[in-house]
Amino acid sequence: MSSRFRNSCAILAVAVLLGACDREERQSRAKPLGETVPAAASPDTIYPGDPSRARYVDARGASYEGNAFAIAQGQQLYNWMNCVGCHAHGGGGMGPALMDEKWRYGGRIDQIAASIYQGRPNGMPAWRSKLTEDQIWQIAAYVRSLSGQVRKDAVSARADSVSNTPPQTQTVRQPVRPADSDQQ
């Protein structure tokens, strides 16, 4: 086998491998265009605690979850829309922390999107008709990444703001323990 043939094969193999890179697959707008169906579920389908108890899962979440582009866009929107004002950069303050494993209104991406879309008692405003659904899903994807539940190669290696913690790509992942979820 000639070295030329071997090199060609190697280049072809690398090209084929690159074709599988979908971590940054980006859509400049949500599909289908102008979707007006309410995001995620209504409050009566939301169950705190064990995610397996929820009856309804919004399928759109899958295309945002773990997508590097959606997470990066969500990070920018998180700062622009002043989520930082109450939740800080995930640590919480006036609002609850978003980087722990406790979720009052469910921790799946569609449940987080629903919380953003509809608002929640004690101060969380509804972002319906202020942000597009695409943007709300992007923020939800970023919020999911704050608690380290997203693939490490999808999260942003760079924080948009000044930070004294190592970037998410450098931190050690700890398994989420559903049994510890807030059952309040």
Add this chain to the structure above:
Amino acid sequence: MSRVAALILPLALCGCAGFQNALGGDGGEGANFVRLFVLFTAVCTFMYLLVMAGLFAAVLRRRRNADELTVDTGKHHESAPLVTRALAAWAILIGIGLMALTVASFFTDRSNAAITRDPQLSVKVTGNQWWWDVQYSFADTSKSIRTANELHLPVGVRAEVTLESNDVIHSFWIPNLAGKQDLIPGRVTDIQLVPRKTGLYRGQCAEFCGVQHAHMALDVTVESKAEFLRWAAAQLQPAPAPRTPLELAGYRYITTRECSVCHNLSGTPASASVGPDLTHFASRRSIAAGTLPMNKGNLYGWVADPQSQKPGTKMPTIGLSPDELHAVVAYLQRLK
């Protein structure tokens, strides 16, 4: 034929005078650089022609007294007296030429430093992906104005432009007026502009900053001092009130819905600073940082689906209903 065209094309491009031309020399610094550039080109062309002439002379000139200057006579190191003199003159000429260029560039630098002393107008330009935020600050802070994607400058007035960036590195470049200056996140840089000629120019981001880098232009208007003051006074006014029911519907949509979380319209509840200020949007020459000329058709296209006009722009496609779209465009056109 195509070879001739390829030769002529660059020459034709040299003739590109106008609103975006680095050799326009319409600003103080720009004019100095154009003079220096012309001097360098002239001197270098002269020297090049001399070298070529010498080369041709050497090729064509027959070798004289070839019998004398040989190894046998022991004179093979010597050259004809004419050649020796020519080489000495050549060395002197190079010395004088380089000295002249050095002195000329030194004085250009001095002159550039001098014209930018004591700025009379202070402007802050902030780069964003992919638009320019422009703020004028005056001694009387109640007169300070904010606009986007346009820069108005009074002719002959020394303006100091402070540059900042909100996201990535951009570069501020108005080729007709001055050179480039980078906008670096977390750092403040500045550039001085001294426009010499009234007119409409185009600035452009000159540092690759993302997918829509090419659509990050700045409409520059250099006008008389009276016109500038009139413009500044108009910019100080709050957003015009809606006059028709359709405009009112648009006003309501813009100030309460998706538009209001990013854009500012002075004098209305919409007061965000994430996107460009829209208070006097319709008085500008272009939409979305020079992407589209300002007219009704383009406004419809832009508001209906920004992602197809400028893919990747941070403005989302909202999916307005036809009624909402008519209303929003009607009110946007009122914002003179």
